[in-house]
Amino acid sequence: MIGAKLVGYGAYLPRYRLQRGKTKRAVASYDEDAITMAVGAVRRLPDSRVEATQLYLATSTPPFWDKSNAGTVHAASGLRDAAYCVDVAGLRSGFDALRLASQSGGIAVMSDLRTGRPGSAEEQEGGDGAAAFLFASEGDAIAEIVATVSLPTEVMDIWRQPGARWSSTCEERFASTMSTPVVREAVTRLGLEAPPTWTLVSALNGRFATTTSASFKPVRGTDLLQAHRGDTGYCGAADPGLLLARALDEARAGDTILLVAIAGGADAMLLHVLRDGAGSKSGLEPLALDYVSYLTWRGLLEREPARRPERASVAAPASFRNRGWKFGLQGSRCTACEAIHLPPQRVCSNCHAVDASAPYDASGRSARIAAFSSDLVSDSPAPPAVAAMIDFEGGGRVMMELAEAKPGELVVGDPVQITFRRTYEVDATPNYFWKARPSKRASA
Amino acid sequence: MSKSMKDRIAVVGMGCTRFGERWDRSHDDLMVDAVKDALGSVPGIGLEDVEAFWYSTLSSGHSGLQLSRALKIDRPVTRVENFCASGSDAFRNAAFAVASGAYDVAMAVGVEKLKDSGYSGLTLAMPPSDNTAAEISAPATYAMLPDVYTDNYGIDKDDMRRALDHVAWKNHANGALNPERAQYTSPVSKEKISSAPRIAGNLSVFDCSGVADGAAAAIIVRAEDALRYTDRPMYLKGMSLHAGRCDGVVTAGRRHVSFPEVVACAAEAYGQAGITDPRTQISMAEVHDCFTPTELLLMEDLGFSDRGEAWKDILEGDYDLDGRLPVNPDGGLKSFGHPVGASGLRMMFELWLQFRGEAGKRQLRDPKIGLAHNMGGFPGEFISFIGLFGKELG
Numbered sequence: 078m079i080g081a082k083l084v085g086y087g088a089y090l091p092r093y094r095l096q097r098g099k100t101k102r103a104v105a106s107y108d109e110d111a112i113t114m115a116v117g118a119v120r121r122l123p124d125s126r127v128e129a130t131q132l133y134l135a136t137s138t139p140p141f142w143d144k145s146n147a148g149t150v151h152a153a154s155g156l157r158d159a160a161y162c163v164d165v166a167g168l169r170s171g172f173d174a175l176r177l178a179s180q181s182g183g184i185a186v187m188s189d190l191r192t193g194r195p196g197s198a199e200e201q202e203g204g205d206g207a208a209a210f211l212f213a214s215e216g217d218a219i220a221e222i223v224a225t226v227s228l229p230t231e232v233m234d235i236w237r238q239p240g241a242r243w244s245s246t247c248e249e250r251f252a253s254t255m256s257t258p259v260v261r262e263a264v265t266r267l268g269l270e271a272p273p274t275w276t277l278v279s280a281l282n283g284r285f286a287t288t289t290s291a292s293f294k295p296v297r298g299t300d301l302l303q304a305h306r307g308d309t310g311y312c313g314a315a316d317p318g319l320l321l322a323r324a325l326d327e328a329r330a331g332d333t334i335l336l337v338a339i340a341g342g343a344d345a346m347l348l349h350v351l352r353d354g355a356g357s358k359s360g361l362e363p364l365a366l367d368y369v370s371y372l373t374w375r376g377l378l379e380r381e382p383a384r385r386p387e388r389a390s391v392a393a394p395a396s397f398r399n400r401g402w403k404f405g406l407q408g409s410r411c412t413a414c415e416a417i418h419l420p421p422q423r424v425c426s427n428c429h430a431v432d433a434s435a436p437y438d439a440s441g442r443s444a445r446i447a448a449f450s451s452d453l454v455s456d457s458p459a460p461p462a463v464a465a466m467i468d469f470e471g472g473g474r475v476m477m478e479l480a481e482a483k484p485g486e487l488v489v490g491d492p493v494q495i496t497f498r499r500t501y502e503v504d505a506t507p508n509y510f511w512k513a514r515p516s517k518r519a520s521a
Numbered sequence: 522m523s524k525s526m527k528d529r530i531a532v533v534g535m536g537c538t539r540f541g542e543r544w545d546r547s548h549d550d551l552m553v554d555a556v557k558d559a560l561g562s563v564p565g566i567g568l569e570d571v572e573a574f575w576y577s578t579l580s581s582g583h584s585g586l587q588l589s590r591a592l593k594i595d596r597p598v599t600r601v602e603n604f605c606a607s608g609s610d611a612f613r614n615a616a617f618a619v620a621s622g623a624y625d626v627a628m629a630v631g632v633e634k635l636k637d638s639g640y641s642g643l644t645l646a647m648p649p650s651d652n653t654a655a656e657i658s659a660p661a662t663y664a665m666l667p668d669v670y671t672d673n674y675g676i677d678k679d680d681m682r683r684a685l686d687h688v689a690w691k692n693h694a695n696g697a698l699n700p701e702r703a704q705y706t707s708p709v710s711k712e713k714i715s716s717a718p719r720i721a722g723n724l725s726v727f728d729c730s731g732v733a734d735g736a737a738a739a740i741i742v743r744a745e746d747a748l749r750y751t752d753r754p755m756y757l758k759g760m761s762l763h764a765g766r767c768d769g770v771v772t773a774g775r776r777h778v779s780f781p782e783v784v785a786c787a788a789e790a791y792g793q794a795g796i797t798d799p800r801t802q803i804s805m806a807e808v809h810d811c812f813t814p815t816e817l818l819l820m821e822d823l824g825f826s827d828r829g830e831a832w833k834d835i836l837e838g839d840y841d842l843d844g845r846l847p848v849n850p851d852g853g854l855k856s857f858g859h860p861v862g863a864s865g866l867r868m869m870f871e872l873w874l875q876f877r878g879e880a881g882k883r884q885l886r887d888p889k890i891g892l893a894h895n896m897g898g899f900p901g902e903f904i905s906f907i908g909l910f911g912k913e914l915g
Contacts, residue, residue, distance in 0.1 A: 394637045424593040
């Protein structure tokens with residue numbers, strides 16, 4: 078399939094915001110990373126995503142090098158088993174994934190977590206988040222890609238060695254001066270006939286991104302870009318995706334979108350919007366994060382841990398055996414009496430049938446808190462931890478950690494969203510499982 | 522000393538999973554499989570008929586909930602842990618329970634899930650201590666045995682090594698006749714065994730039991746009820762458990778050419794069963810061959826060989842499948858595998874099959890009395906269990 082159209086998109090932003098100066102940046106929770114945020118974005122795509130046979134994951138902060146990160150995202154996103162899962166790395170990779178998926182069809186998901194030295198511009202202007210795009214040759218298309226141009230440039234503008242905590246950057250005046258003609262050339266080659274409705278420029282330096290964007294005289298100005306820089310930040314490989322998703326929310330059928338990603342040269346894409354956007358979706362309200370917590374969560378400040386035993390490292394055979402449960406939150410349904418079991422059980426607790434069950438996907442189900450407690454004994458980077466008994470609609474109950482929860486604001490019966498998280502890390506091995514996050518909106 | 526329960530207890534159903542690398546099976550799955558197998562071996566008995574359970578594992582689970590959760594039962598379940606003798610002790614306590622009249626039908630379920638840890642050999646989380654104990658692997662503690670034995674009796678070390686090779690060869694050969702359930706099912710030549718690289722002292726991996734996943738289960742009733750369930754029950758003749766004083770590892774001058782706990786345990790069980798000459802009265806034995814020298818010393822401690830003579834009897838084939846007293850006809854811990862909490866019950870499972878004539882290519886000619894010896898610990902400090910079982914009453 079060549080030249081698929083965009084039929085769905087989803088953005089995932091972590092809830093935490095760190096205010097530094099006048100701007101805020103999105104901060105992944107201590108239990109989020111490029112994989113979990115990518116899962117959050119992919120799961121926001123329309124249901125037809127399960128038919129996708131390509132999954133491109135773009136990030137500059139892959140939790141794994143040897144192991145496929147895209148494979149984990151695939152496992153946790155409820156996709157069909159036969160899928161071509163591709164890991165694309167680096168700051169440019171977000172654009173790459175978008176372009177690849179637009180050519181082959183399938184899912185492009187870009188997810189990133191940007192951290193800099195304490196006090197640096199990268200820290201202040203960076204952001205964390207993910208966006209996913211679903212391309213198909215059939216279906217009610219949202220937009221189509223008219224043209225793309227990529228002009229790579231060998232330049233030391235920003236770089237990072239594997240394992241390094243931060244990027245190194247050149248002096249920012251040099252980067253903008255060098256990049257400007259490349260961007261101009263790329264956009265010229267796109268062959269715009271009129272100023273675009275939207276110009277979305279993704280670059281490390283926010284001021285440079287805004288002035289570059291304005292230079293193309295977009296009909297809708299640069300408000301959206303500035304809002305993104307002011308409340309979310311530059312999200313690395315995910316940045317072009319988050320900008321595009323935001324613009325698609327606001328766009329009208331007939332709009333044109335010029336998307337430019339700058340890093341090691343320039344990538345430019347012209348999109349034609351085919352359907353009115355649904356407006357910005359008001360998700361859960363953001364939560365303010367203090368700087369000490371931010372530093373702690375990113376491992377930049379070591380806190381006295383709780384006096385608890387070392388957690389067990391991940392047992393590969395058990396994780397593999399239970400991968401349907403661990404990554405898909407797949408339980409079992411008794412084929413004799415329809416009872417639901419989370420996790421899957423061989424003996425039915427209701428009718429005692431043995432080995433009579435079918436897989437049951439609980440991952441997309443709504444759920445409620447049946448009981449909960451704060452937990453100051455268990456170690457947590459965001460004390461107090463909150464433990465809860467979660468009852469799933471349709472049956473099944475799981476004891477889970479609550480994410481982003483304040484025990485004082487909870488009551489039994491509160492609704493929760495089930496979310497894929499990084500539970501802990503031992504022996505350089507991150508462990509993943511599902512948590513529940515309260516989804517009740519704060520009262521006005 | 523315990524009182525004899527000879528002919529008061531019967532096993533009326535047994536089950537055993539395949540042992541080995543069971544990557545596809547969780548600890549719970551293995552228990553469900555073994556229980557299904559045990560229930561399936563007795564027509565007309567269901568899980569609901571079993572009134573109480575004893576569940577054994579060294580370290581794969583905690584509390585009786587592990588079993589009640591997997592089986593979805595609301596019944597008394599007691600978790601038993603007694604090192605490598607855990608499975609036998611689960612059986613022993615279930616037998617006491619039916620003998621007391623508190624229950625008519627009890628089940629012992631033993632399980633271990635060792636492979637998930639990814640470790641070589643056994644590991645055990647120990648309580649906090651002063652950390653002065655030397656870190657010594659299990660193979661190393663047993664590898665100390667051969668030289669003490671040869672030195673004590675003036676035996677040539679090569680002869681001893683040949684005897685150990687024979688034990689490994691025999692148990693692998695027996696396991697090869699147990700393709701449905703054993704961990705290792707290929708015969709291994711003595712040349713391969715003797716030339717294998719050493720992992721501790723003069724022991725190679727062929728001298729060590731198989732690290733395995735697996736589960737086994739037994740359904741236990743009073744003897745007077747046994748024929749209601751099966752026409753071929755297995756009767757308990759004698760049973761003893763000894764936890765030693767552990768002085769062997771702290772007493773200077775003690776030579777580990779014998780395991781005193783096993784000697785005491787055998788005397789007690791033989792007394793209960795009326796065994797005065799084990800060499801002629803016992804048809805077959807499943808013994809705790811955790812390492813090949815263990816099996817060799819056990820032949821003397823159980824009274825099968827004279828002191829200082831076991832190596833010779835072994836080389837003469839006395840304990841081979843066609844020998845005068847077949848030992849570990851199912852392959853033993855060596856090739857059947859050693860999922861710790863299940864092993865004691867696995868030994869009884871082989872007696873059960875042999876008495877019922879269901880042992881396939883390993884079938885012995887009409888065995889009447891079988892011995893199961895299961896133990897845990899290290900030379901100098903052992904828990905030893907011996908159970909004697911018979912095909913008939915009387």
